[in-house]
Amino acid sequence: MPAKPAPIKKSATKKAAKEKEPTPAPVATPTKAPAEVPAEVPAEVPAEVPAEVPVQAPAAEAAASPAEGGVPVADAPVDAAPFAEDASATPASDAPTLATPAAKPPKAPTPPPAVPTSAPQNLTVEDVQETSVTISWLAPKTIGATGLDGYTVETCKDGAKEWVVANEELTVANRYMIRNLTPGDLLNIRVVAVNVGGRSEPVALPQPVPVHEVLDRPRIKLPRFLRTCYTRKVGEQVNIVIPFLGQPKPVVCWTKDGEPLDTNRVSIRTSDRDSILFIRSANREDSGNYVISVKVDSLEDRATIIMQIVERPGPPASVKLVDTWGFNAALEWTPPRDNGNTEITGYIVQKADKKTGDWFTVYDNCHRLSATVSDLIMGNSYSFRVFSQNKVGISEEGTVAKGIATIQKIGIVYKPAQYTEHDFSEAPKFTASLNDRAATVGYTTKLLCAVRGSPTPKIEWLKNQMVIGNDPKFRQISNQGVCALEIRKPCSFDGGVYTCRAKNALGEATVACRLEVKKVIIPEAK
Known part of the structure; x- marks a missing residue:
């Protein structure tokens, strides 16, 4: 039969329990520890053994010396087969079972240290009322991996040093109304961002805010x-x-x-x-x-x-005659260098015949930078110019195109007929003679006649066969063959025979009339 474990002495057990009860001492491992572990503990183990005594799975750990508080176990070797029979035969309730040490779990990774966020940004005042102030701000520039829990709004009366928290709970919004204020106070306001790492640096208004009612915004x-x-x-x-x-x-x-x-x-x-x-x-x-x-x-x-x-724009930068065919000419130009500080609304295109030199408008409001001028006259040469136009007006000058468009003659050459020149030379001849007139004293009168001749005859007026000359009383008029003599405010002495004489290199002609100047007689009152 195999040898059974030696019984534990009560006196030694009690003494060891009293000495090692606060802190159990580690069990020493003997050099001759067998691989087998006994399955049961003898019934002689007293009940006074404390529960804090550590029990190790290997038998060698249980065989500690009495001086260290362990339980002495016999050194005799134990056969494996009988020990197994005893372990299977002994129920678990009769004796405590020795526990097997569990493997240690892996250590969790060390989290990064929590860091506060940066300060909120752009704190401004949105509204001020009699008992409230509304402020707004922007989120911090740097928040971090731990996130943002909210904001704390704090106020401090101007001149005081104690800051008072306005919101009992953190606010996650970027806008807050501070209520229940006293009218007339000057408040310093600041906002602090809060997260797991703590409070950020505060952002404060540059000047205190007066609390009062604004009568008219x-x-x-x-x-x-x-x-x-x-x-x-x-x-x-x-x-x-x-x-x-x-x-x-x-x-x-x-x-x-x-x-x-x-x-x-x-x-x-x-x-x-x-x-x-x-x-x-x-x-x-x-x-x-x-x-x-x-x-x-x-x-x-x-x-x-x-x-x-x-102001008015400058002229186009350049105008170019691109092509000429048939009775047409193609033009192109570039926008002006100075548009007058407003957009160009159009261009004016003009043409001029080299024979006359007169300019005529072809397009009044051209919106493109090119144009085709049609219906030109065969055999003539033309010049072109372009004006810029904006809502103020037309450019002072136009840009003339480089080159002249010549419309070539096509087909039969026209030969005008030869005519002898007519001689229009003629001696003076009156086509309308003077008529006798009667005038009233003080009222201007006029004598009229008409004459023709080539070359143009020279006209002279005579009174009673005397040349009138440059007498200021008379005004002599000759226009397109019509001759007139105006007598200004005549008197009774201005009556007589008036003669109109026309002379040129081919001859002379005269015509005469009689003028009678009457005086108005006013009857005497009775």
Whole structure:
């Protein structure tokens, strides 16, 4: 029979339990430890043995020395077969079973350290009321892998040092209304982003916000004609009136293309109701985007005016005669170098015959950069020119095409008939004679006759066979063969015989009449 394990002594067990009860000591492994483990513990093990005593699976660990708190086990070798029979025969409830050590689980990877986010951005005030202030901001530029839990809004009265949290719970929105404020306070406001890593750097408003009721929000009443591009000609005055509302009196600021206005060129006059922009003489450098800003505390309204100062364009850069065929000529040109600060609306094409030199318009409003001029006269030569046109007007000069279009004669050559020149020389001859006239004293009268002759005869007037000459009382008129003598306010002495005499190299002719000047007799009153 195999040898059974030696019984455990009670005195040694109790002494070891008392000495090692707080911290169980590790069991020493003997050098002669067998591979087999006994399956049962003798019944003589007292109940006072504490449960904290560690029990190891190998038998060698159980055979520790009494000095170290272990249980002494006999050194006799144990056969494997009888030990197995005893283990199968002994029920599990009779003695405690020795536990097998479990394998250690793998260690989890170490998470990265949590880092706070960067500060929120662009903190601004949206609205101010009597007991509330509404603010908004943008998300932080850097959030990190741990994400963002929310934002904390904090306020501090101007002059104080203690910051008070306005929202009891974190807000995830980028907009927050701070309520239940005291009118008249000056509040410093800041926002902090919060995540697992803690609080970020705060972003604060640059100036404290006054809490008060705005009686009238600033608002610009932009006229309808200024909502589109405002166009003026070079040299004209610019006088723009911008009405606005706001209480208390708003602060008005003007800028041009993001820069302050040049006070040497632009005058600004601002009242409680409107602001006037005045330019005495506009030029093209005054074109741009003018922005008016009306501000009451932190509330602001803006309006943009697009001003365009225009003038007439320059002529086309070049005009070229491309081809000539039949009774047609093809032209091409390039846009002008200066469009007058506005778009080109069309071109005017003209032609001129070399014989007369007179210009005639062929196309009044051509939208292309080429044109074909038709219906030219055979045998004539033509020049062409082109004008630019915009909404201000036509260019001062036109560009003349390089080259002349000559329309060749085709078919039978025309030979005009030969005629002898007619001699129109003729002695003077009156075609309408003078008639006797009666005139009234003080009323201007006129004598008329008509004469013909070639060359044109020289006309002379005579009174009672005396040449009148340059007497200022008489006015002599001769036009296209019609001769007239005007007698201004005649008197009774201006009556007599008047003669008209026409002379040229071929002869002389005369015609005469009698003029009687009557005096008006006023009857005497009875």
